[in-house]
Every structure is written in C-alpha cells, then in structure tokens.
Amino acid sequence: MKAMNDFDVIVIGGGPAGCYAALTAAKKGLRVAVFEEHGAIGWPRHDPGWLMDCDFANSIISAVGKAVPWSRVKEYRVCHSESGDLIEKSTLGGYLIRRDLLEKEIAAQAVRAGAELHIKTRVERLVRKEGRVVGVETNSNVIPRAEGQIFICADGIRSAGNGFAVAEGLCDPGEVRPGLSYLLADADVSAGIIEHFLSSEPLLNYRCFFTHRQDACFLGIPSYAAFNELKKREDNVVSRKVKNAYPLEVCGYTRVSSAKYGKYFRNMFMHNLIFVGDASGGSGNIHGMIQGHFAGIVAASAIKENDVSEERLSEYQNLVLSTLGKAPFFWFSAREDFGSFNNWFHEFEEATKGIKAIELDYSK
Numbered sequence: 001m002k003a004m005n006d007f008d009v010i011v012i013g014g015g016p017a018g019c020y021a022a023l024t025a026a027k028k029g030l031r032v033a034v035f036e037e038h039g040a041i042g043w044p045r046h047d048p049g050w051l052m053d054c055d056f057a058n059s060i061i062s063a064v065g066k067a068v069p070w071s072r073v074k075e076y077r078v079c080h081s082e083s084g085d086l087i088e089k090s091t092l093g094g095y096l097i098r099r100d101l102l103e104k105e106i107a108a109q110a111v112r113a114g115a116e117l118h119i120k121t122r123v124e125r126l127v128r129k130e131g132r133v134v135g136v137e138t139n140s141n142v143i144p145r146a147e148g149q150i151f152i153c154a155d156g157i158r159s160a161g162n163g164f165a166v167a168e169g170l171c172d173p174g175e176v177r178p179g180l181s182y183l184l185a186d187a188d189v190s191a192g193i194i195e196h197f198l199s200s201e202p203l204l205n206y207r208c209f210f211t212h213r214q215d216a217c218f219l220g221i222p223s224y225a226a227f228n229e230l231k232k233r234e235d236n237v238v239s240r241k242v243k244n245a246y247p248l249e250v251c252g253y254t255r256v257s258s259a260k261y262g263k264y265f266r267n268m269f270m271h272n273l274i275f276v277g278d279a280s281g282g283s284g285n286i287h288g289m290i291q292g293h294f295a296g297i298v299a300a301s302a303i304k305e306n307d308v309s310e311e312r313l314s315e316y317q318n319l320v321l322s323t324l325g326k327a328p329f330f331w332f333s334a335r336e337d338f339g340s341f342n343n344w345f346h347e348f349e350e351a352t353k354g355i356k357a358i359e360l361d362y363s364k
C-alpha cells in the first residue's frame, strides 16, 4: 500500500506531452501525479493547434469526437511573401484543433483514469538520494513534496532555457526569445487552407496563417510593433492579408535558441528521469504527445517488472529515435532538411505509421 504523495510516476508540466504521458501511465494502472504551475490546463494558449497528419493524429481526432472543435486542413501552401507565387503545396495538411481544449480533454481523461492533477503547483527542485531522484519539492502548501519511482520532465521549451533539461546537463542554457501569437479576425484567409510565406526579409519570413475558419486565423509574430509594421506595408502579400485584420485574442510565447529547433537532445533520459516534448529538445504537439505515450508505456512496463534502471528506460529513447527521430518537428528547416514540406510530411507519416492514440472514454 502506497502512502499519500507517493507515486509510481511524477509528471512535471501539464502541456500536451505531460498530459499524454499521464494518460497512458494511468490507463496502464500506475499511480500518477501531474504538477502544473499554471492555474489551468491549456492556458496560456500560444499554439495555433496544427496537428501534423499521421495515424496518431487521426486516432486522436476520432477519439475526441465532438468534445473538441477541429477542422481538416485541405491544403498546406508554401508561397513567396513578396509575390505570393506558390512554391509548393501538400494535401497532407493534418488538422487544426483547439489545442487548449484538447489538452484539457487529455488531462480530464488522465484524471478519469486515476491520475492526480495539481495545478498552481510548480516543481522547484528534484530531491535526490544516492544520485537517483526520489522526489520533488513544489511551491504548493497542498502538496509541498511528493515521492516517485520515475519522473517525467515535460516542462516545455523553458526546460532548455532555465528548466530541468539545463539543470540536468542535457543541453546548454538557451536564450529565451519571446513573441506574440494573435488570433486574428477579418484576415484575408480561406477556411481549410494553411498558407505559409517565405522571404529573405525577417519580417516577412515564416509568416504562417493557420486558418481555423473563414477570415479567422492564428499568426505568430515577434512583437506588436512588428505586426503594425506588417499591416502598414503594401509591397507584399502577407501585409495585404492582414490589412483589415484585428486581434481577437493575444497570447505570448517563448522560443529558446538551444540546439536546432525540434532536434532532440543527445539524451532524453537520465537515471530515472525521462524527458518528453519540448523539454527533450523536440517540438510539435503530435511529436510531444507520442513521446508522452512512449514514456507512459515504458514507465508502466519498467515499474511492473520492478526494473527502473537507466538501461531499462533507454527503451524510451530507442522508441523515439526509431520513429519520430526520422522526421522531427523541423518546422524552420523542413525545406533544407527534407527538400520540401511535402517530403517532410510524407516522412513523418511513414515514420509514425501504426502508432495510435489511446481510446478515450466517453461511456458516461
């Protein structure tokens, strides 16, 4: 019989990767706790909710059914910012989903499967005994300390800024770059089409319109001044698209310069710590959720067989590298690394064939 605050698995961070790890581990019968520093799951929402096409994304969509609004992306277009000329297009556009609601749904299902979720609970420190992590200390009066056997670090991109990935020596500290993510109304965009603009000019480069519905889309941009400058210009297609647009919602986001965007750190585990999602140097919602899923599977078999050795947990990294590792979330260098976005989408679909999401439980 386990004491209170004594878990099989402790998950640090309730983003998509952490929530999915908790769901899989709890469904497999483990005693799981998730600690999330914010007061809500899914918020702040910096992410437009684009899910790359693959079996996992298809099964997530059919599992959530009508619980979370989503739309199919008919086409992913890549164009020149200045002329608007098409560079390439792909019908492997995936889905656009309300990612904040998806995250809440995954977290709710994890709780339903028995996981404990503690919001407004920041993990401040890992507690060690003879080198191994045995527990965490938090900033919460409700649960200031908890013990566990396996620790899943899912603390997101900041892990590589000043979080656990840096503290554990998985990577050098990266420079944190803040930016804004707008949900825009009255933009010149078409439902079901993602338009992605490239240019040699930084203001116009990698401007991507994630269109959730007619005239409304997400756009990421470094600052409000940059958005205003973009609106004023007349010499390019991106500016024309946002000429009459106004923000319905504004969120902040951070990116960290550590390593290549989406490139996994050399190690994604250490002793009894497993790193998932952005905290492992990866990126992408689906990539993170699949990593969480793998971490949950490996943690469950390791605990059930009473072997939580580093060697045993290395199975997790092997699973990641032999699948996702063939087509990581190299959004900013997809054309350089794969020749085209379309090639990247195909490689990703192929590399993750057969990996399915857990069926969610809507029986009551």
Ligand SMILES: Cc1cc2nc3c(=O)[nH]c(=O)nc-3n(C[C@H](O)[C@H](O)[C@H](O)COP(=O)(O)OP(=O)(O)OC[C@H]3O[C@@H](n4cnc5c(N)ncnc54)[C@H](O)[C@@H]3O)c2cc1C
Binding pocket: 012, 013, 014, 015, 016, 017, 018, 035, 036, 037, 038, 046, 047, 048, 049, 050, 051, 052, 121, 122, 123, 124, 154, 155, 156, 157, 158, 163, 181, 210, 220, 253, 254, 255, 276, 277, 278, 279, 282, 283, 284, 285, 286, 288
């Ligand atoms: C502007 C922008 C747009 C993007 N668009 C897309 C997209 O359309 N599609 C896509 O696939 N990917 C996209 N990405 C990438 C995607 O958002 C990330 O890869 C994804 O959020 C990673 O999920 P995660 O669970 O690893 O981390 P996160 O979502 O960052 O979650 C980490 C969680 O850990 C919590 N946390 C951190 N430290 C602690 C601590 N010490 N104690 C407790 N809690 C802690 C944080 O509060 C956070 O909730 C985008 C990224 C950005 C910045």
